[in-house]
Amino acid sequence: MRVSIREGHVGVLIRMDIILRKAQEEGYGVAAPNVFDGDSVRSCFEAALELRAPMVIDAGQSVDLEYIADVTRFYAERYPEVPVSLNLDHGKSFDAACRAIRAGFTSVMVDRSQAPFEENVRETREIVKMAHAVGVSVEAEIGHVGQGANYSADRDAGLTRVEDAVEYVKQTGVDCLAIAIGTAHGKYVGTPRLDFDRLVAIRKAVSIPLVLHGGSSTGDENLARAVQLGITKVNLATDLMVAGAKAAKEFVTANEDPRLPQVVKAGMEGYKTELIRYMKLFGEENRW
Ligand SMILES: [Zn+2]
Secondary structure, three states: OOEEOOOOEEOOEEOHHHHHHHHHHHOOOEEEEEOOOHHHHHHHHHHHHHHOOOEEEEEEOOOOHHHHHHHHHHHHHHOOOOOEEEEEEEEOOHHHHHHHHHHOOOEEEEOOOOOOHHHHHHHHHHHHHHHHHOOOEEEEEEOOOOEHHHHHHHHHHHOOOHHHHHHHHHHHOOOEEEEOOOOOEOOOOOOOOOOHHHHHHHHHHOOOOEEEOOOOOOOHHHHHHHHHOOEEEEEEOHHHHHHHHHHHHHHHHHOOOOOHHHHHHHHHHHHHHHHHHHHHHOOOOOOO
């Protein structure tokens, strides 16, 4: 593996913090789609090419990390003009971070957000030290973004405290910070309420790029405002998966004798269209 820390490149992929710091400087947001297979990775590249936008691909621990890294490299070599980084989403352990980095990920997220502050700091710092040694950036979470299904209980319990964010960044050395300002993973039971004052206060106090998890079904107006007030990366999973499934279903309903390749293609078009919609909302067009 060719590692050049100075340029932020690890082989053909780029460190995530490089992409996000440029976006932060220029005042736009970056959509981070969750992928699950080779087709979804290809759709991300197509979206980036169509908009001339940077791309941060998020893959969680439940997918085949080695396969996703290989496919991402394949498309990065085919389309070298696309600035792309590959980030492990919600890495739960030191081992998971090592495995992703070995596979070729250029960023890892550490999620120890449910652990006590000191434990979260200690475990994150260990991963930061290891990742930085091989030119890989780290995103980590302080406060806790819960599940939309449990929104009424999770929302207030997990909100990020400004002083915690400052201390956490200082003590861990992370490159990007995921914060909890009222979003939730998956579909909301109830209406999403975002704490924009908290976001503004954290943005003022912390200099590194800020990440918003649980972008799906938060509402375009809320997300556009969050980006405007200082969120740089917005994670998207549920809305893309639902849009893809809906498009596949519509194709099956409209065609008498559909074949699997056609259904997959229709589904991925739905995934990509929804992704592009969000990328435009965050102002990512024509950035290279
Ligand atoms: Zn998340």
